[in-house]
């Protein structure tokens with residue numbers, strides 16, 4: 350469960366006293382998520398999410414993430430808003446960690462993906478990209494092509510414990526990705542982790558996007574490549590072209606894709622599969638014995654990567670004919 354840091358009643362009380370939110374009525378740890386500690390907080394005034402930032406989030410990046418949420422919300426994107434304390438600040442410390450309070454977003458993330466989810470996602474992602482174009486801050490993507498080889502090396506060849514030959518296979522794939530990664534595509538703020546568990550729906554309508562802690566400045570179309578991986582494969586490993594078509598088609602209604610962006614999709618999809626395979630592999634290998642959080646399966650992304658390697662052009666994703 351994703352509560353790495355315990356919060357004592359006294360600490361919580363003095364933290365909440367810095368806000369105009371009334372008295373705490375309930376505070377419960379949230380089991381979902383793997384990166385940060387999250388609590389559902391009910392006060393006299395409203396429901397909130399309390400987040401304590403853990404290992405992978407660099408505290409220097411927090412202003413980028415928090416101001417991004419404010420920027421997007423100002424432009425009509427439904428996402429949590431950081432709540433300011435009485436001092437006008439949203440970022441403070443709790444139980445030795447950087448911490449912030451957020452508005453509660455209603456909705457549920459989809460456990461089973463239907464085509465309408467992908468259509469809504471495409472539209473919302475394009476709106477997100479357009480809304481982010483005039484965001485004043487930038488943040489380099491620290492999980493892109495140049496970071497993958499060091500990440501693989503930090504696994505010290507232990508990928509072969511997960512699957513014999515995996516380390517060599519990934520090293521060869523990195524040769525391809527490093528040689529073929531695009532250099533000049535439209536850039537902007539991307540979410541970079543828009544997985545189903547970060548997108549909420551009410552009925553068939555998307556009700557909001559959460560978890561901006563991998564957001565960064567990169568190729569906009571790379572965000573779509575991440576979603577081709579995270580939303581368009583079925584449990585049996587087959588690629589669902591209908592879902593991909595809806596995702597990309599509804600995106601294009603809000604933001605046009607250039608030919609160069611469309612042509613780059615196959616290599617970007619391979620890269621996106623590599624990115625999640627490697628972070629999952631690292632977490633799998635470094636998973637502490639008896640930890641509450643169950644590591645995610647790196648092999649799922651090996652199957653996706655193998656599919657993308659077999660792709661000869663963007664038409665495999667239902668686009669570019």
Ligand SMILES: Nc1ncnc2c1ncn2[C@@H]1O[C@H](COP(=O)(O)OP(=O)(O)OP(=O)(O)O)[C@@H](O)[C@H]1O
Nearest residue numbers: 379381382383384385387398429452453454559560
């Ligand atoms: N603003 C919000 N409104 C409602 N629920 C929220 C909100 N923020 C987080 N949650 C809940 O907390 C859970 C974990 O949040 P989040 O995905 O941000 O955590 P994380 O540890 O950063 O996870 P991840 O593993 O996806 O990176 C979500 O699945 C959701 O149930």
Ligand SMILES: N[C@@H](CCO)C(=O)O
Nearest residue numbers: 383542544625629645
């Ligand atoms: N969405 C990521 C985990 C959180 O970054 C994954 O499924 O590997």
